Amino acid sequence: MNQEHVKDSARIFTSIVIIFNPNSTGDAPELAQQLHSKLSATLSYQTDITLQPTEHAGHAVELAREAAGKGGDVLVVSVSGDGGYNEVVNGVMHAGNPQAVCAVLAAGNANDHSRITGTKPLAEAIAEGHVRNIDLLRIHTGKNEDEPDEYAHSYIGFGLTPVIATELEKGGKGAITEMVTVIKTFSKFQPFAIRQSDGKRRKFDSLVFANIPEMAKYATLSEADNHPSDGKFEVIVFPHMPKWRVLLTALRATTQGLVEQPSVSSYEFTTLKPLPYQVDGEVKSVEADVTVRVECAPSALPIVG
Incomplete structure (x- = not known):
């Protein structure tokens, strides 16, 4: 429960x-x-x-x-x-x-x-x-101070994994169909680079901050017993690697699920180029040289259901 x-x-x-x-x-x-x-x-x-x-x-x-x-x-x-x-x-x-x-x-x-x-x-x-309360994800992307905060109820993603998730939603159900979708999307994908909080520049294929353990119907992001009210979120990282390894990891997410991922209450990095991202599946973008901060908003949303 x-x-x-x-x-x-x-x-x-x-x-x-x-x-x-x-x-x-x-x-x-x-x-x-x-x-x-x-x-x-x-x-x-x-x-x-x-x-x-x-x-x-x-x-x-x-x-x-x-x-x-x-x-x-x-x-x-x-x-x-x-x-x-x-x-x-x-x-x-x-x-x-x-x-x-x-x-x-x-x-x-x-x-x-x-x-x-x-x-x-x-x-x-x-x-x-x-009524019960769940956490939300809050993302800061260098907007003006008078603009309202931007929230996500489930995930915020940069790179490969959210792109695949969106494509999976367009397709039919079943592991075979999902594998075909993953392969097609993967063939068009390019990695992205960011500067992390330690000042080092690193290249990634995917970076996802997840408030729930699953997305896109079947993709299991983490085996951790993470709940949307534990005051933390999971960070699912695909560092840039040979394409065959990325493909195997992505396929595992849609079939068997990924292993336990680290949980944090905040995560910060700086963009090097304009970078698209997804908030609960909705595509947005952030400019270059912007400090992006994702943080947990504990018990921020009262819900029923």
């Missing part, structure tokens, strides 16, 4: 906002409506339950921030994959309301966070109202 901190008293939500993408290639609109109906029929108290469709990329951040910013015991639900949930989490965190709670109902391709942290059907969990 996950070791999130469970509060003794059940939470009664003054409002519930269900955010979803109406143009989702999956079944997000239908699932959002079903959740609305279930909650309306099963909750033992009266509350305002609102369906909020998004209108454009990044809109979920705005909707979640607005919902949580109204104050009180609001629950913001993301009916989405990991990327959509990332937007909702950031919106809630930016609102600065410690009473606001998040939840995710899996829809779309990538549902690693829901799969790893979920304990029971979401409507049932909301009705019970038991």
Whole structure:
């Protein structure tokens, strides 16, 4: 069982906002409506339950921030994959309301966070109202001081492994299909160099900071008994090596899983060139000569589910 901190008293939500993408290639609109109906029929108290469709990329951040910013015991639900949930989490965190709670109902391709942290059907969990807190990853990429922090609920990745994870989500299930995807992606990949905190320049094929032990449905990043509420995250490092060794390691991640990885509460390095990275699957970028710091935000996010 996950070791999130469970509060003794059940939470009664003054409002519930269900955010979803109406143009989702999956079944997000239908699932959002079903959740609305279930909650309306099963909750033992009266509350305002609102369906909020998004209108454009990044809109979920705005909707979640607005919902949580109204104050009180609001629950913001993301009916989405990991990327959509990332937007909702950031919106809630930016609102600065410690009473606001998040939840995710899996829809779309990538549902690693829901799969790893979920304990029971979401409507049932909301009705019970038991809130627990999980850690988040927070990344600093040299932005202006007045810009809000950027959070990840599951992972932040640079290099090969997050690229493969994204491609795996586009493909079908099964070990054979995943191996083919890994090979195709690997053939196009180039390593990257950074300057680490000791001042030395090193070249990597992949650098991933993980709040959960799995990603991309089947890829096991670490065998460590790491929980998203232990105050630390795992650092999965592929130093630059011959391609055949990188390929074997990547294939092992998608089939058998990697061995136990080191756990830390923060990690810092400096970019040498502009560098793309992924936050819960969403592609972003950081400029050259920027000090990047990834740190754990302990028990930062109240959730149900």
